[in-house]
Amino acid sequence: xxxxxxxxxxxxxxxxxxxxxxxxxxxxxxxxxxxxxxxxxxxxxxxxxxxxxxxxxxxxxxxxxxxxxxxxxxxxxxxxxxxxxxxxxxxxxxxxxxxxxxxxxxxxxxxxxxxxxxxxxxxxxxxxxxxxxxxxxxxxxxxxxxxxxxxxxxxxxxxxxxxxxxxxxxxxxxxxxxxxxxxxxxxxxxxxxxxxxxxxxxxxxxxxxxxxxxxxxxxxxxxxxxxxxxxxxxxxxxxxxxxxxxxxxxxxxxxxxxxxxxxxxxxxxxxxxxxxxxxxxxxxxxxxxxxxxxxxxxxxxxxxxxxxxxxxxxxxxxxxxxxxxxxxxxxxxxxxxxxxxxxxxxxxxxxxxxxxxxxxxxxxxxxxxxxxxxxxxxxxxxxxxxxxxxxxxxxxxxxxxxxxxxxxxxxxxxxxxxxxxxxxxxxxxxxxxxxxxxxxxxxxxxxxxxxxxxxxxxxxxxxxxxxxxxxxxxxxxxxxxxxxxxxxxxxxxxxxxxxxxxxxxxx
Numbered sequence: 001x002x003x004x005x006x007x008x009x010x011x012x013x014x015x016x017x018x019x020x021x022x023x024x025x026x027x028x029x030x031x032x033x034x035x036x037x038x039x040x041x042x043x044x045x046x047x048x049x050x051x052x053x054x055x056x057x058x059x060x061x062x063x064x065x066x067x068x069x070x071x072x073x074x075x076x077x078x079x080x081x082x083x084x085x086x087x088x089x090x091x092x093x094x095x096x097x098x099x100x101x102x103x104x105x106x107x108x109x110x111x112x113x114x115x116x117x118x119x120x121x122x123x124x125x126x127x128x129x130x131x132x133x134x135x136x137x138x139x140x141x142x143x144x145x146x147x148x149x150x151x152x153x154x155x156x157x158x159x160x161x162x163x164x165x166x167x168x169x170x171x172x173x174x175x176x177x178x179x180x181x182x183x184x185x186x187x188x189x190x191x192x193x194x195x196x197x198x199x200x201x202x203x204x205x206x207x208x209x210x211x212x213x214x215x216x217x218x219x220x221x222x223x224x225x226x227x228x229x230x231x232x233x234x235x236x237x238x239x240x241x242x243x244x245x246x247x248x249x250x251x252x253x254x255x256x257x258x259x260x261x262x263x264x265x266x267x268x269x270x271x272x273x274x275x276x277x278x279x280x281x282x283x284x285x286x287x288x289x290x291x292x293x294x295x296x297x298x299x300x301x302x303x304x305x306x307x308x309x310x311x312x313x314x315x316x317x318x319x320x321x322x323x324x325x326x327x328x329x330x331x332x333x334x335x336x337x338x339x340x341x342x343x344x345x346x347x348x349x350x351x352x353x354x355x356x357x358x359x360x361x362x363x364x365x366x367x368x369x370x371x372x373x374x375x376x377x378x379x380x381x382x383x384x385x386x387x388x389x390x391x392x393x394x395x396x397x398x399x400x401x402x403x404x405x406x407x408x409x410x411x412x413x414x415x416x417x418x419x420x421x422x423x424x425x426x427x428x429x430x431x432x433x434x435x436x437x438x439x440x441x442x443x444x445x446x447x448x449x450x451x452x453x454x455x456x457x458x459x460x461x462x463x464x465x466x467x468x469x470x471x472x473x474x475x476x477x478x479x480x481x482x483x484x485x486x487x488x489x490x491x492x493x494x495x496x497x498x499x500x501x502x503x504x505x506x507x
């Protein structure tokens with residue numbers, strides 16, 4: 001049977017999608033399901049790992065059924081995932097010892113603070129090795145919290161009965177057999193989001209593991225993002241119904257970098273989803289950040305040298321739209337926010353800073369919390385909707401300015417992707433507040449596409465990166481039209497609003 005497709009599983013913060021791509025990198029069939037967001041305490045965010053696995057199986061079956069595709073037509077499977085979200089489970093049964101702790105969760109603040117206070121370098125204690133500051137965002141402190149607070153997990157880890165990983169590891173383990181010999185692996189991009197992997201050796205750092213009290217046997221094997229020697233094969237009894245090689249694995253933002261074909265040093269992309277993430281390819285060079293960014297893995301294809309990136313991570317962008325929908329009832333569907341925001345010409349002087357989980361790049365302030373400032377009786381929900389969209393663009397400018405300082409390169413255009421780029425009001429305001437063109441590709445599901453590319457390269461479905469670049473196409477470019485003095489005034493107001501968020505949480 002002709003191998004016509006690559007299957008990509010995109011396991012995101014709010015849901016799971018399966019997309020099949022053809023040789024041109026175009027989606028031919030897809031299915032999506034949301035999963036529950038669990039908030040047991042203020043600042044805590046969890047997911048049910050078993051629900052995620054159940055939804056993953058369902059979207060695979062639905063995508064094949066809706067597209068009238070047989071599993072034998074699929075050449076390989078690639079995975080992409082919400083990165084820092086952490087789960088620990090029983091290797092014998094597959095039962096989690098606790099809900100997954102989501103990347104947005106802030107419960108590990110005391111752990112991070114204690115580690116920072118134990119060194120003259122403070123928050124940058126591990127940065128020279130791992131490229132990251134000590135922050136609640138990352139997986140290592142989450143795993144430490146689980147071992148300290150879940151007795152069954154701690155006891156199982158001591159016995160050697162427990163496994164852990166980010167969500168890519170969890171999904172791949174189940175796809176390739178689960179308790180019956182599933183592959184316990186992760187790739188370099190996900191491992192680089194744990195605070196536990198040395199960027200130079202691409203291996204777990206024993207000194208950090210010892211300091212955090214984490215047994216190495218708990219952790220998955222670190223593999224390339226595109227693996228000609230597959231991580232494992234899907235089971236015939238599983239959702240695909242055949243043995244297919246699982247050979248692509250990328251954290252979601254690195255997958256979008258690959259999907260946008262940013263293979264040349266200096267190329268950047270920005271993904272607009274639950275959060276917002278800008279990555280700049282720095283080539284095979286590890287570039288330390290002095291401006292509040294992260295040094296991370298971009299990708300590693302087979303035996304080729306690893307490619308690194310600078311990243312600016314924003315916690316809350318699309319999640320703010322969901323908050324207006326779910327908590328405040330402003331609209332029924334997230335897509336309706338654009339029409340409401342267009343009913344007013346501006347925000348009426350108000351600003352929203354959605355620091356629900358503190359502020360990520362370039363501030364890294366876990367003591368910050370969200371604010372609405374500049375409120376008057378004039379303000380309507382339409383103004384609030386517009387301010388919510390504008391907050392995404394302002395946060396992106398914060399990151400872009402830090403990226404230009406670190407790289408010494410002034411960006412001339414920004415490639416964008418993710419669910420929010422369908423919002424043309426946001427895209428135009430983004431171009432206006434940056435003062436550079438914003439370029440939207442033909443295929444906006446670039447996260448899933450990047451996972452497909454990684455798997456396809458591994459099995460020869462695509463020959464090389466040049467073939468991927470030929471697939472990329474432009475849908476629309478948004479040109480900046482805002483006068484420079486207006487841009488400066490609005491951004492100054494944003495910076496004043498950010499100052500109001502700081503220091504809200506006290507020990």
